[in-house]
Amino acid sequence: MLWKCFRCFAEDPQQEISVGIIHGKIYSLKELLHATNNFHNDNKIGEGGFGSVYWGRTTKGVEIAVKRLKAMTAKAEMEFAVEVEILGRVRHKNLLGLRGFYAGGDERLIVYDFMPNHSLITHLHGQLAADCLLDWPRRMNIAVGSAEGLAAKKPLEKLPGGIKRDIVQWAKPYVQKGDFEHIADPRLKGKYDNVQLRKVVVIAMRCADGNPENRPSMLQVVEWLKDSVGRRTKRVQLVKDAASEEDDDDEGDGDITDYEGAEMEKSTKRMVRKETRMR
Numbered sequence: 710m711l712w713k714c715f716r717c718f719a720e721d722p723q724q725e726i727s728v729g730i731i732h733g734k735i736y737s738l739k740e741l742l743h744a745t746n747n748f749h750n751d752n753k754i755g756e757g758g759f760g761s762v763y764w765g766r767t768t769k770g771v772e773i774a775v776k777r778l779k780a781m782t783a784k785a786e787m788e789f790a791v792e793v794e795i796l797g798r799v800r801h802k803n804l805l806g807l808r809g810f811y812a813g814g815d816e817r818l819i820v821y822d823f824m825p826n827h828s829l830i831t832h833l834h835g836q837l838a839a840d841c842l843l844d845w846p847r848r849m850n851i852a853v854g855s856a857e858g859l860a861a862k863k864p865l866e867k868l869p870g871g872i873k874r875d876i877v878q879w880a881k882p883y884v885q886k887g888d889f890e891h892i893a894d895p896r897l898k899g900k901y902d903n904v905q906l907r908k909v910v911v912i913a914m915r916c917a918d919g920n921p922e923n924r925p926s927m928l929q930v931v932e933w934l935k936d937s938v939g940r941r942t943k944r945v946q947l948v949k950d951a952a953s954e955e956d957d958d959d960e961g962d963g964d965i966t967d968y969e970g971a972e973m974e975k976s977t978k979r980m981v982r983k984e985t986r987m988r
């Protein structure tokens with residue numbers, strides 16, 4: 710249904726659309742072929758589950774990234790429709806900006822803003838990991854920012870099951886033992902906030918709970934993560950301002966208090982043990 714909508718817009722290739730909830734430009738194939746040098750291999754900047762991504766430059770000099778879906782399966786059609794529909798509807802500083810798309814024949818192309826700083830995975834595990842540019846505070850900011858981006862897309866939705874179960878399986882025994890240090894990236898060389906680490910791991914385990922009912926919404930995740938970051942700032946301020954009698958006991962709605970944090974950690978360990986027994 711949604712797809713038929715795109716098709717009828719695509720009749721006029723240069724049309725700018727801003728109909729109802731969708732914003733974006735319908736590019737012509739010629740324009741995108743020209744921008745990417747006919748999808749030349751040298752322009753290829755990445756490969757995802759649904760297709761390849763190419764760097765390009767429009768005639769106006771704007772750098773773009775063009776995702777070219779590889780196979781016209783029903784799943785790929787769905788990915789295309791969902792991506793264009795959701796990114797076309799939401800604008801958020803932490804979400805990749807959609808510039809537009811092309812759909813015609815067997816060709817499905819999605820045009821995004823070009824992001825020059827490489828992917829997060831490249832910084833964490835790829836060519837740039839050795840430089841370790843992402844220290845702990847930056848990682849915490851990325852965690853909060855990503856959660857905010859996801860919450861902007863679908864605020865009350867929970868993360869789908871089955872994601873990255875390999876990491877969860879790997880982390881479980883350490884969570885069970887309370888050995889959180891083992892989970893921290895060794896590249897950080899111990900330079901991280903222990904309390905924040907525990908909270909982030911507990912939140913991550915909650916998001917990966919086998920029972921969807923127990924998974925928190927993205928809004929809840931944002932609240933918890935922000936609270937973890939805020940608490941550290943408060944602690945640092947307290948140490949600096951040792952002479953002051955003011956305490957940091959201003960827990961508002963939605964904060965994870967130390968008591969709640971400890972309870973969450975305990976119940977997460979219980980959950981992990983239960984899931985392990987069920988295997």
Ligand SMILES: Nc1ncnc2c1ncn2[C@@H]1O[C@H](COP(=O)(O)OP(=O)(O)OP(=O)(O)O)[C@@H](O)[C@H]1O
Binds near residue numbers: 774
């Ligand atoms: N807008 C962009 N700017 C710069 N590089 C990009 C951009 N979009 C994607 N890339 C690069 O292309 C790679 C593949 O992106 P793509 O969105 O196809 O897949 P993915 O998000 O890694 O996985 P999946 O297909 O499962 O969503 C990314 O890892 C990144 O290196």
